[in-house]
Amino acid sequence: MPRNPATTTRDALLAAAREEFAEHGIAGARVDRIAARAGVNKERIYGHFGNKEKLFDAVIKDALDEFAAVNTVLEDDPVAYVGEAFDRYREHPDLLRLLMWEALHHRSAALPDQSWRAERCGRKVRSLAARLGEEPSPDVGRAVLSLLGLAMMPLAMPQLAELLGAKMDTPESVAAMREHVMGFARAALEGRASASG
Known part of the structure; x- marks a missing residue:
């Protein structure tokens, strides 16, 4: 069955925009370059997405959907989750760059898809809380953030890693860095369990 041309154009625009935004961020990305990469007229971007910021939001949503494919659930094995997150960020550096660009892009309003994102994050907090035998709380939220930070930081700051003698x-x-971040997560979670037990 032939694909819908509108879907094909939209997919091509999303793929081209993902590359452009990962390289240049929202402010530095250019609509004409995105259109050229996608092989379409730039008016198609406005027709499908409205504006460059809404296109960025669609790219971020797709990237977050991909990240959600990390197999391990925090409740099952939080340490393995950190290893899989590390792998995902390493194998898809554009995902990490997109998240960093979004963090640098100041907005006064709520994030796009705020409730959808909050639900996903809430599931992570509930999952880790269940693993720890606790109720979901801001403290468990901080633990999830720290676990993701362990997976992210060596890849987000490669120059710092090199200066510290931990170049990858x-x-x-x-493999040594992956093992290290997982070991750090394991020790932190064991220390947390000892402190509360």
């Missing part, structure tokens, strides 16, 4: 330029050094 070989398969062995990547």
Whole structure:
């Protein structure tokens, strides 16, 4: 069955925009470059998405959907979750760059899809709380944020990693960093359990 041309154009625009936004952020991205990468007239961007910021929001939503595909549930094995998140960020550096660009893009209003995002984040908090035998709370939310930060930080700041002697330029050094962040997560969670037990 042939694909819908509108869907094909929309998908091409999203793929091109993902590359452009990952490279240049919202402010630096150019609609004409996105259209050229997608092989369409730039008016198609406005027709499908309205404006550049709404296109960025659609790209972010797709990227977050992909990240949600990380297999391990926090409740099942939070340490494995950190390892899988590390792998996902390493294998898809554009995802991490998009999240960083979004953080740098100041907005006064709520994030797009705020309730959808809040529900996803709430599931992570509830999942870790269940694993820890606690009720969901801001403290558990901080723990989830810290676990994700462990997975993210070495890849978000490669220059700092190199300055600290922790450059990830070989398969062995990547594996060592992955093992390190998982070990750090394990120790933190065990320390948390000891402190509360």
